[in-house]
Amino acid sequence: MSRLIIGAMVRTVGAYPSGWRVDGAHRDPRDDAAALRRTAEIAEAARLDYLFFGDWLATGPELEHREPHLVARIDPLSAITYLSALTSRIGLIATANTTYADPYALARATASIDLLSGGRAGLNLVAGADPESDANHGRDVREPADTRYDRAAEFETVLRRLWDSFEDDAIVADAETGRYLDPRKLHPTRFQGAHVRVAGPLNVARPVQGHLPIVHSGTSPRARLFAARSADVALVAVPGIGRAAELREELRALAFESGRDDRTLKVVAPVLPVVGETREHAQSIADRLTELVTVAEDWPDAPPPGFPSERSLAHLAGLVGIGLEGFRPDDPVSPGLLAACSPLGVELAALVAERTGRVVGSDAPPTFRHLVVTATVHASMIVGTSEEIAAEFAAWADAGAVDGFNVLSATQPDQFAAFATGVVPELQRLGVFPREYEGSTLRDHLGLERPANVHSASRLLVE
Ligand SMILES: Cc1cc2nc3c(=O)[nH]c(=O)nc-3n(C[C@H](O)[C@H](O)[C@H](O)COP(=O)(O)O)c2cc1C
Missing domain, CATH: 3.20.20.30 (Luciferase-like domain)
Incomplete structure (x- = not known):
């Protein structure tokens, strides 16, 4: 090579x-x-x-x-x-x-x-x-x-x-x-x-x-x-x-x-x-970056004009095939909810786990923000x-x-x-x-x- x-x-x-x-x-x-x-x-x-x-x-x-x-x-x-x-x-x-x-x-x-x-x-x-x-x-x-x-x-x-x-x-x-x-x-x-x-x-x-x-x-x-x-x-x-x-x-x-x-x-x-320095350390850096990305629901009324419309729980709901009314961005994703998700939702959760170390059902589960950000920030x-x-x-x-x-x-x-x-x-x-x-x-x-x-x-x- x-x-x-x-x-x-x-x-x-x-x-x-x-x-x-x-x-x-x-x-x-x-x-x-x-x-x-x-x-x-x-x-x-x-x-x-x-x-x-x-x-x-x-x-x-x-x-x-x-x-x-x-x-x-x-x-x-x-x-x-x-x-x-x-x-x-x-x-x-x-x-x-x-x-x-x-x-x-x-x-x-x-x-x-x-x-x-x-x-x-x-x-x-x-x-x-x-x-x-x-x-x-x-x-x-x-x-x-x-x-x-x-x-x-x-x-x-x-x-x-x-x-x-x-x-x-x-x-x-x-x-x-x-x-x-x-x-x-x-x-x-x-x-x-x-x-x-x-x-x-x-x-x-x-x-x-x-x-x-x-x-x-x-x-x-x-x-x-x-x-x-x-x-x-x-x-x-x-x-x-x-x-x-x-x-x-x-x-x-x-x-x-x-x-x-x-x-x-x-x-x-x-x-x-x-x-x-370790895999966990790298995942904690990626986790922090994810948590610092704003999603539409972070604004009490409506996000500012031009805010990426796909960066929202409503968009995520469409992607993973379940209703998310009443949830907040930082609510944890539960095993029951994951079980109801489309295969795309399961794939997303796996990608979040690989990048941030957050696993559904563990002490440090991913939140909806993790799923929204991982689905919509393309890097x-x-x-x-x-x-x-x-x-x-x-x-x-x-x-x-x-x-x-x-x-x-x-x-x-x-x-x-x-x-x-x-x-x-x-x-x-x-x-x-x-x-x-x-x-x-x-x-x-x-x-x-x-x-x-x-x-x-x-x-x-x-x-
Ligand atoms: C990795 C990557 C980086 C790019 N960076 C730029 C850039 O800095 N500025 C830019 O005008 N287009 C950039 N492009 C090109 C545009 O994405 C796009 O191909 C271009 O606007 C023409 O699109 P079109 O061929 O569909 O008309 C980049 C494309 C890729 C794949």
């Missing part, structure tokens, strides 16, 4: 909806400069491959309970520019959306960050659209998925051409002769697509990595096709090891069909480990000791399910530090993650070659 790729999916106020409420957790995005710096220090000391910043181009009060990490945060390109000066080895990946971004501006910013960071920048190109982002970018009509992905494909082609504007030896800077530039080695882009038109050339030297590694995260069939044809890394959401292995096969087959070497497409899955959690979590990672890799993981942390900095200082050394001991950085660029960390400049390559063919 080759080594795992491991990056951190950074959410400064924690990736679990209640993470920010835990004692000692980072809460205030106005202090993100310090939080980002600390996260980067922890990650680089653990030799993680990259820090990854997702994005959404809008905000609103409805995010408060569902996705508090999206309410207010530093924009991803600014975050990685800032971190490029504070770090020296780790990769830095920012998300940009091809539906709304301008290709020339994005090529320019990303080439710049790659040069500033010594070849450590990466780009997560997404192609979604939503009414709020439309409204923030002056769009009246939501583009259909096919149009967005057609544009994304043109966008990716044009980014690579813009990054290839300068051949590596285009800047001569010969003080003796007075020659600064070899103009034959500066190439216009001249791209005329249905959605993207750019003349070029780009006014930034070629990135250190040639082309920045491109990640694509998406789930739809068009998203998969885009990842297989155009991305270096596919970030996929998968429910379990079996489906992940199938999806990785499918993505690699699509990549092969598109004419590329399928081994150059890496498949990475998000995961949220909850790390404790791919692994709860356990460092050894258990590392073994689970290795099992996924062994089964050919993934090339690596994007690690989410429920709270910052505690759970991220627990992962970095506990799970990572265990992965190193298992021989599935290196103890030292073996290269200097993000491409090196991902095991990807530096691509030749398309213009130098065609010159070689001609000469």
